[in-house]
Amino acid sequence: MDMKSKINEAVSFASDYFPMILRKPAPKFVTESGNPVYGIVAEFSETPKVFKAAKQVRDAGYSKWDVHSPFPIHDMEEAMGIKTTKLPLMAGGAALTGLGIAVILQWGTSAYLFPTVVQGKPFEAWQPFVPIMFELAILLTAFMCIFGMLALNGLPRWHHPLFSHERFMRVGNDRFFIAIEANDPNFDPIKTKQLLEAAGGTDITLIEDIS
Amino acid sequence: MSDIHPDQSTTHRVAGIVTGQPVARRQPVIPGSKDDGTLVEDPGLRAPLVLGDRSFSEVTDIVCSYAEAPLPKIWLAAFTVAASVAGIANVMILYLIITGVGVWGLNNQVDWAWDITNFVFWIGIGHAGTLISAILCLLKQNWRTAVNRAAEAMTIFAVICAGIFPGIHVGRAWMAWFLAPIPNSNGIWPNFRSPLLWDVFAVSTYATVSLLFWYMGMIPDVATLRDRASLRLHKGVSRGFKMPMPIGNGLALHFMPKPDQLRVFIYGVMSLGWRFSSRHWHRYEKAYLMLAGISTPLVLSVHSIVSFDFATSVIPGWHTTIFPPYFVAGAVFGGFAMVLWLLIPLRMVLPNFSDLLTLRHLENMAKIILLTGTMVGFAYAMEFFMAWYGANEYEFAVFANNRVNPAQAPYWWAYWTMIICNVGFPQVFWFRKMRQSPLVIWIVASAVTVGMWFERFVIIVTSIHRAFLPGEWHMFFPTWVDILTFVGSCGIFMTLFLLFLKFLPIFALSELKIVMPQSHTDDHH
Numbered sequence: 001m002d003m004k005s006k007i008n009e010a011v012s013f014a015s016d017y018f019p020m021i022l023r024k025p026a027p028k029f030v031t032e033s034g035n036p037v038y039g040i041v042a043e044f045s046e047t048p049k050v051f052k053a054a055k056q057v058r059d060a061g062y063s064k065w066d067v068h069s070p071f072p073i074h075d076m077e078e079a080m081g082i083k084t085t086k087l088p089l090m091a092g093g094a095a096l097t098g099l100g101i102a103v104i105l106q107w108g109t110s111a112y113l114f115p116t117v118v119q120g121k122p123f124e125a126w127q128p129f130v131p132i133m134f135e136l137a138i139l140l141t142a143f144m145c146i147f148g149m150l151a152l153n154g155l156p157r158w159h160h161p162l163f164s165h166e167r168f169m170r171v172g173n174d175r176f177f178i179a180i181e182a183n184d185p186n187f188d189p190i191k192t193k194q195l196l197e198a199a200g201g202t203d204i205t206l207i208e209d210i211s
Numbered sequence: 212m213s214d215i216h217p218d219q220s221t222t223h224r225v226a227g228i229v230t231g232q233p234v235a236r237r238q239p240v241i242p243g244s245k246d247d248g249t250l251v252e253d254p255g256l257r258a259p260l261v262l263g264d265r266s267f268s269e270v271t272d273i274v275c276s277y278a279e280a281p282l283p284k285i286w287l288a289a290f291t292v293a294a295s296v297a298g299i300a301n302v303m304i305l306y307l308i309i310t311g312v313g314v315w316g317l318n319n320q321v322d323w324a325w326d327i328t329n330f331v332f333w334i335g336i337g338h339a340g341t342l343i344s345a346i347l348c349l350l351k352q353n354w355r356t357a358v359n360r361a362a363e364a365m366t367i368f369a370v371i372c373a374g375i376f377p378g379i380h381v382g383r384a385w386m387a388w389f390l391a392p393i394p395n396s397n398g399i400w401p402n403f404r405s406p407l408l409w410d411v412f413a414v415s416t417y418a419t420v421s422l423l424f425w426y427m428g429m430i431p432d433v434a435t436l437r438d439r440a441s442l443r444l445h446k447g448v449s450r451g452f453k454m455p456m457p458i459g460n461g462l463a464l465h466f467m468p469k470p471d472q473l474r475v476f477i478y479g480v481m482s483l484g485w486r487f488s489s490r491h492w493h494r495y496e497k498a499y500l501m502l503a504g505i506s507t508p509l510v511l512s513v514h515s516i517v518s519f520d521f522a523t524s525v526i527p528g529w530h531t532t533i534f535p536p537y538f539v540a541g542a543v544f545g546g547f548a549m550v551l552w553l554l555i556p557l558r559m560v561l562p563n564f565s566d567l568l569t570l571r572h573l574e575n576m577a578k579i580i581l582l583t584g585t586m587v588g589f590a591y592a593m594e595f596f597m598a599w600y601g602a603n604e605y606e607f608a609v610f611a612n613n614r615v616n617p618a619q620a621p622y623w624w625a626y627w628t629m630i631i632c633n634v635g636f637p638q639v640f641w642f643r644k645m646r647q648s649p650l651v652i653w654i655v656a657s658a659v660t661v662g663m664w665f666e667r668f669v670i671i672v673t674s675i676h677r678a679f680l681p682g683e684w685h686m687f688f689p690t691w692v693d694i695l696t697f698v699g700s701c702g703i704f705m706t707l708f709l710l711f712l713k714f715l716p717i718f719a720l721s722e723l724k725i726v727m728p729q730s731h732t733d734d735h736h
Contacts, residue, residue, distance in 0.1 A: 047729060066489060068486060070267060070431075070721060072495065074725075074731075085494045087498060087501070088497065106403045110402075110403050110404065113400065114394070114400050131409040131413065131512070132403060135413055135416040136412070136416070138508070142420040142505060142506075146498060150483065157484035163486070172437075172720075173268050174267035
């Protein structure tokens with residue numbers, strides 16, 4: 001993606017929150033009714049077909065597109081060219097944070113803040129602190145795994161242009177969809193549609209962004 | 212030997228939206244044979260995990276249609292009973308708090324009895340869910356997909372029941388905040404060197420992580436329920452609101468919103484706007500794998516730490532190093548028994564569920580019961596052996612005189628109930644016929660559940676009812692409050708489980724679809 005469209009995207013994001021300061025950039029494509037175009041959606045009925053089509057879309061050089069499937073398809077990351085997520089790194093950071101909190105909480109209170117004599121045990125012995133260090137590290141890692149995953153996915157989000165497409169409601173059941181966004185620099189209403197048709201998609205529909 | 216090849220391809224058919232209807236099975240059990248393809252013993256063939264040659268939308272229908280059907284009468288009846296029993300627990304807890312722990316049968320010698328027995332019993336049951344989701348996930352045991360959702364739900368509800376008891380047995384329940392890692396009004400912090408505080412951290416971490424794990428697994432399936440309700444509203448085929456009546460048809464209330472409207476809203480909020488995107492799936496799978504990775508040591512740590520409550524004390528019968536592994540094996544054992552105890556009746560009552568939860572699943576779980584039951588039996592034997600070999604006469608007396616010998620031990624019947632239920636009953640699973648009979652499995656599961664309760668009772672009460680001086684010896688007799696609190700906690704557990712059964716996806720839909728042959732990306736079936 002070039003610099004200009006990156007800036008456009010940032011401005012568009014900020015203008016949702018500060019509409020009185022920033023004006024939303026004009027959409028690249030609008031429909032006859034004047035609504036901006038979200039993108040084009042094609043439907044597939046079988047796993048191998050959507051897998052092959054995803055490879056074709058990737059090879060055509062698109063970057064802002066997605067495959068929607070009722071279950072995670074094996075090796076789809078490769079077929080779509082998705083980079084591995086940073087989530088494990090973030091979870092590792094959370095684990096160290098949890099460990100640190102446990103260390104401070106236990107040493108700080110038992111050895112410095114309020115040393116209490118219990119059965120004559122040394123105040124700063126590390127052995128009894130291990131279980132809570134372990135538990136807090138696990139707890140924060142779990143929080144990062146789930147809330148970090150949701151944050152990277154941009155969820156929770158109560159609406160999405162795709163939800164206005166009636167056929168899309170079967171995505172959780174047995175249908176597969178490829179959606180190419182109009183924000184993509186390569187997007188062209190006619191050429192993109194032809195690409196999806198050639199890849200075997202059916203019920204190819206233009207989706208409006210009404211929000 | 213079956214002639215169904217498990218990798219048979221399926222013709223895709225566009226199924227209409229049918230709610231509350233059982234889906235007819237296209238490939239019934241082979242005539243004249245009990246073998247439906249799940250029990251193939253040929254190692255070259257993989258047993259199919261979903262039977263009946265199902266398509267994706269049929270599996271969706273089987274799982275979702277039950278949650279979407281009007282409240283069945285049998286469910287309402289069961290719920291009424293369970294909720295009433297749960298109400299008893301509430302009354303008992305209230306009575307305990309306003310009167311004091313004297314309403315229980317505790318005395319100076321036996322100051323931990325049914326309360327802690329129930330706590331350890333429930334927390335032990337709460338181990339199977341995470342074990343199935345986490346450890347079996349890491350071991351790539353695909354058969355777990357049919358049972359993991361229900362087992363995880365059971366885990367959460369068991370941990371809720373477990374959490375009640377330590378909270379109320381402290382005597383003054385309004386002082387329960389002393390458990391939290393904050394200084395009290397004198398500026399004194401809790402003692403971080405005490406296993407009881409480790410237990411607070413372990414159990415609360417376990418409850419939080421299992422709840423998150425369960426919820427995260429449910430997000431896509433709840434989104435499926437949301438989309439189906441939304442689609443019915445779009446097509447105008449939604450039913451109106453009907454108040455269920457004990458006899459006859461429901462009472463139609465037109466001013467109420469349609470159930471599907473409520474579903475779209477509630478499932479919509481719960482599914483967090485999930486849209487089945489592959490970019491999301493990628494991070495979701497990574498997160499799931501990591502959660503499985505951290506839950507595995509967590510689940511092993513929780514019951515180890517619970518066992519530290521006993522093992523770090525100097526009371527004969529408690530002060531043993533075998534406790535952590537012994538408790539963990541017992542927890543897995545009791546948890547699997549409870550999963551089977553709940554799922555086998557469900558499999559008979561609900562339409563088509565036997566295609567998703569096959570005999571192969573039951574057989575695998577029976578094998579785990581046999582394995583862990585034998586481990587528990589080994590632990591019992593080892594404990595006894597060490598009491599003799601360790602040459603500590605008090606330790607040996609706890610075993611010989613407090614537990615085993617009917618002539619000496621007043622609680623001999625509890626000990627022998629435990630041995631027969633936990634070590635005796637599972638031995639029938641050495642036979643293939645027994646492992647493949649749901650009725651036999653259910654009976655063994657019931658026995659194991661009873662036996663595991665007695666195991667905790669034996670560990671706790673028989674160890675402390677006779678201290679070093681005979682003058683301190685006391686028996687423990689439960690009062691009616693003790694008994695009704697335990698019965699009530701079972702009611703709480705069943706109430707929560709019934710609610711889950713009716714309103715949430717009982718099977719992990721998206722995971723079931725992964726193990727179906729149609730999910731493969733290559734054509735050659």
